Amino acid sequence: MNLHTHVNQQVKEMLGADYRDEPSRLNDLLRLLGKWRSVLIQNTLLQHNGTVVMEGPLHGMDYLAQSSEGCHIAKLLGCYEQPLHPFIEEAFQTPYQKIINIGCAEGYYAVGFALKMPDIRVMAFDVDEGAREKCKALAAKNGVIDRIEVGGLFRQEDFKDYINRKVLILCDIEGGERDLLDPAGSPALKGMDIILESHECLIPGITMEMIRRFKDSHRIVLVQDNGQRQLGHAPDWFNNLAHLDQLLATWEWRSGPTPWLVMKALEKS
Numbered sequence: 001m002n003l004h005t006h007v008n009q010q011v012k013e014m015l016g017a018d019y020r021d022e023p024s025r026l027n028d029l030l031r032l033l034g035k036w037r038s039v040l041i042q043n044t045l046l047q048h049n050g051t052v053v054m055e056g057p058l059h060g061m062d063y064l065a066q067s068s069e070g071c072h073i074a075k076l077l078g079c080y081e082q083p084l085h086p087f088i089e090e091a092f093q094t095p096y097q098k099i100i101n102i103g104c105a106e107g108y109y110a111v112g113f114a115l116k117m118p119d120i121r122v123m124a125f126d127v128d129e130g131a132r133e134k135c136k137a138l139a140a141k142n143g144v145i146d147r148i149e150v151g152g153l154f155r156q157e158d159f160k161d162y163i164n165r166k167v168l169i170l171c172d173i174e175g176g177e178r179d180l181l182d183p184a185g186s187p188a189l190k191g192m193d194i195i196l197e198s199h200e201c202l203i204p205g206i207t208m209e210m211i212r213r214f215k216d217s218h219r220i221v222l223v224q225d226n227g228q229r230q231l232g233h234a235p236d237w238f239n240n241l242a243h244l245d246q247l248l249a250t251w252e253w254r255s256g257p258t259p260w261l262v263m264k265a266l267e268k269s
Helices: 003-016 022-049 073-077 082-092 108-116 129-141 156-162 187-191 206-214 243-250
Strands: 098-102 121-125 148-151 167-171 193-197 218-223 260-265
Touching: 003 022, 022 073, 022 243, 073 243, 082 108, 082 193, 082 218, 082 260, 098 108, 108 121, 108 129, 108 148, 108 167, 129 148, 156 187, 206 218, 206 260
Parallel strands: 098 121, 098 167, 121 148, 167 193
Antiparallel strands: 193 260, 218 260
16 A cells, blocks of 8 residues: 555545544644655655755764654754754763663664764664664664664663763653653662653653752753754755745654753763
């Protein structure tokens, strides 16, 4: 079944489904069709520019033709999670010994950090087997497979394995941060730098809960995202798109707020 047939079938199912109100139905239809259009623009980008990330901190990484989940074209354009870019660039200049990427998906950050920091090892974890295989494939494609270890479930007790090292944790686990990132249960976290995507849209109040947990051990910056993106070097074909298509190309498919917490340890573990 091709993309258009699949989406057309989903639209028919939504139109025939019972909804509590019509605005909810229209909202779901709008999101579905927005994603469909985003994928079409993604295919155009692949035809014109291939899979190399075009700008941003991970500029030059040879990426995959499809993400394991979520949006893809924003990663290729290089504007993905743009509010984080200054902090990613700062991390590249920090002498970390290990990068621990929990919820690595297909390896956008895991492989990106390995490329930009040739002297470190990256530990990449994801519970999805398909995502892990894609992460390995991306690492091999970019020649860093020897510096990336890919694993499955990362448990709270695993943090102690990295104590007494300068570590950066990148964490994006769809709300699982509430159970995993707790310095009361894993004191090693008090000495580790952390960049956390806080899934406020899934667990209201989780951002402030995380701030309370780490406020005594870390210097914390709350990074909000208003959804706006800027491209410094957009290709000509992109600039000729309708404005709505340009917006959809940089849309990251988020259903609600997912602010980031950039937390720098006051003392090394």
